[in-house]
Amino acid sequence: MNETTLTGHKLQGKRRRPKTVEGLRVCAAKECTTRLSRYNRKGTCHLHTPVKFPRVRGHDVRTAEA
Numbered sequence: 522m523n524e525t526t527l528t529g530h531k532l533q534g535k536r537r538r539p540k541t542v543e544g545l546r547v548c549a550a551k552e553c554t555t556r557l558s559r560y561n562r563k564g565t566c567h568l569h570t571p572v573k574f575p576r577v578r579g580h581d582v583r584t585a586e587a
């Protein structure tokens with residue numbers, strides 16, 4: 522019998538858990554009391570994290586440092 526049907530395979534191996542940071546943390550910026558998510562590996566909240574632009578099509582589009 523000629524088998525022509527494509528069949529899927531079950532994923533092998535263990536599923537990776539997202540990296541988390543234990544404990545309660547707050548933003549490192551002064552006077553900011555924003556609690557950081559366990560999934561936030563930076564020390565600052567979204568508001569106090571400097572904006573980073575990823576490289577786009579080979580061009581470095583970082584903003585000029587003040």
Ligand SMILES: [Zn+2]
Binds near residue numbers: 548550566567569
């Ligand atoms: Zn903050």
